[in-house]
Amino acid sequence: MKLASHYIRLREHFPHVGDRQEQDMQLEDIAAALNCTHRNATLLLKKMHDQGWLHWLPQRGRGKQSVLQFIVPAEEMIIGVAKELVERKDLRGALEQMNVSSIPDSLKDHFHSWLNGYFGYSSELRDSKRYDTLRFPLTQAIQTLDPAFTNFTTEAHLVNQLFDSLVRYNRLTQTIEPHLAHAWEADRTRTAWTFYLRKGILFHNGKELSAEDIRFTLERLKHSAIRSLYRWVVQQIEAIEVIDPLTLTIRLQEPNELFLQFMSTHRTAVIPKDAYGDDPAAFVRAPVGTGPFKLTFLDESICVLDAFPSYFQGRAHLDRVELWHVPDMQAQEKYRTLESFQIIHNYRLPDEAESSWQQVQQQGTTCKFVTFNLLKQGPLKDPAVREAIYTAIDQRKLLELLDGDAIYAADSFIRQTAVEPPKLELSLVRERLKQSGYAGERIKLCTISHYERDALLVQSVLREAGVSIDVVLLSVEEFKGERRLEADLLLFSMMLDNNEELRLIDLYKSMQHHLEPACKTYVEQFLHAALQEPHREGRAGLLQSIERRLRSDHVLQWLYGKRLKTMYHSSVKGISLDSLDWVQFKNIWYKP
Missing domain, CATH: 3.90.76.10 (Dipeptide-binding Protein; Domain 1)
Structure with a gap:
């Protein structure tokens, strides 16, 4: 592959020379292009000649020109190198190879079609044994697999496979x-x-x-x-x-x-007491658990899980699961074939494909919402202004701007049913905002970069209503700290799964940092009662009381809910979901 890289470099250094065109060339020009000595340039040219990539006819003697003829187009060589990098699990290197402006779109289309066909289930015989692999694409990079510090659902799901x-x-x-x-x-x-x-x-x-x-x-x-x-x-x-x-x-x-x-x-998730050893960072790079899969490779592009034969609940059917971070996968929709995936999370099927695909019944919901920071001095401290801006967040308009068959208007964490948002007349919204005393002060809306699209939609809706609003994006760790409290509005998301009670209490405890004293005391009393209530129905009633109070004080506004869906092909067997509504890799098997 290194020789191929030299060829690509040489070919791109002489773009004016056409394929199969004989070109007079001096050895020192080639050595300069390859940034090497004359001797090494001669060796590289001979190897490329032997591969059939080019013809090199050296001429000896002062003033005599050697002849160079390129045979293989640079674009074809780039695709070959990119495919080899994928096989070596260097996805980042492969994508960088294909991100060359000189490569025509038709060849990029060819590579991405090949790449997406690389995903899915594969089986091969090794020493008379069948070896089953599932390659799974991810749109989001894995930041950590330390169970104590995961921030996203994908990471949490992988933790459930390892621990x-x-x-x-x-x-x-x-x-x-x-x-x-x-x-x-x-x-x-x-x-x-x-x-x-x-x-x-x-x-x-x-x-x-x-x-x-x-x-x-x-x-x-x-x-x-x-x-x-x-x-x-x-x-x-x-x-x-x-x-x-x-x-x-x-x-x-x-x-x-x-x-x-x-x-x-x-x-x-339980980790061994000697997990850190002399190097605390070693566990982050190579976490050790008791789960059905063990981590055997992890970088910014690829995560490889191999079945743990000694798992106490029995060995997984799959031998290996590979998760590949494809950052622009959403933009590659035209290259994607359903058959290459077999299992798809949160994907809308075309009508013609529904007959061979099934949907797992899922209970989980992701809910996006905005909270109002009353710790900050500003226009939102005024109840009238706060109510006017609260009302101006038009759910109906947000749903029109969003795309997805599983998205619905929400007004409760406890009652996860779709509601019909009110129709708001823009002129009335603007008039109400004016009458509240709002004088155009700038409002800051803060969220993490993953939710930038939602923040920009809220910004668009509020600007149309007459609110001067800026969006501030923070990293996850920055958002956990005090910087978020410099903003007036905080946009975030909650996964309402099996642990929704814990998640709600976690949210309300976090919100207490920026509530007014009376509301803060109310929330604290009901949280304390909920944690001592033995019955789920009783806790739900107490948590709903908190919800009603936050709504009436106009400090918590729902944006929308999104139901989670997992589609799987009829050839996939053993489908079951974990607490995060992700497929448990341990139970998956494929019918030939």
Whole structure:
């Protein structure tokens, strides 16, 4: 491949020379183009000549010109190099090769069609054994696979393939079930939880799971300086007592009826106590868990998971799962063929393809919303201005601007049903904004870069209503910190899945930082009551009371909800969904 790169470099250095056109050339010109010595240039030319890429007729003697003739077009060589880079799992290098302006669009189309055909299920025989691989495209790069610090659904899903938690939530029965722990019990006060571990569970590095690993996992979460999801639960842990290698008791400061639910989340995925060793960053690069797959390769382009033969719940049917980050995949719709994927998340099928595809029933919903920051001094401190801007966020217009068959207008986290947004007359919205006392002060809307499109749509709707509004984009870590509180409006998203109660409480605890005192006290009282309520219906009522208060104070405005869908081809068997409504790789198999 290095020789091919030299050829491409040489060919592009002489763009005026046509293919198969004989051109007089001096060796020093070629050496300069390849940035090497005359001797090395001669060796490279001979190798290229032997490959049939060019003809090189050297002439000896002063004043005599050698003859060079290019045989293979540079574009063809570039595609060959790009394909070889893909085979070597260097996706970034392949895409960079194809991002050359001189390559005609027809050849780029050819490469992208080939690339998308590279995805999906493949099977081959190795030493009389069948080896099954699933290649899965991702539009979003993987930032981390450390379960304590994942920020996105894709990362959390992969954590579920690499790690296990003490217990698991059954989405069908809505009950907690044994997993790494085969049993557990709580004391009379509901503040001491004792877990009993299964014997013989192995980490990917061959070490056996023990209660010390559970203690290390939870204490690492508690003492982390990074603000992460459900941090408030970890802060309630008062002590962790290891009774013996297979038994431990976790003591809480106060009762929390969602503690078991928390222990089933990917945040509490168990890592070995010696995970860090002498290099804390080593675990981030090569995380070790007990899950059905182990990580064997990870860079900015590709993540490779191989089946863990010693998994305590049985070996996966697939031998390997490869996840490839294709950053511009949405723009490559015209190259995509459904048959090359077999499994597709959140994709709208064409009518003619529906007969051979099926849809998994999913319960999860992603909800986008805006909160109002009353900690900041500005026009939103005025209830009349706040209500006018709240009303000006026209859901009906947002839905018209958005595209998707699973998108709907929402007005509640608890009641996940579509509503009919009111029809707003733009002239009335503008008049109401004027009467509120709003005098054109600039409003800042802050979100993370992943939600830029939503922020720009909200900005467009509010500008049309007469609001002067700017969009500020932050990284995820910056958004977790204090910088977001410099903005008037905060746009974010929530995944309403099996853990929606935990996620809602996490949201409301975060919102308390920028609520007015009376509302903040109200929210705190109802959160405390919800965490001590043993029945799900009772907690739902308490959380809905918080929702109503935030709506009436005009500090929480829903934008839209999006139902999650997973389509799969009829050849795919063993489809089941995890808590994040992603397909569990362990159970997948293919019918030939």
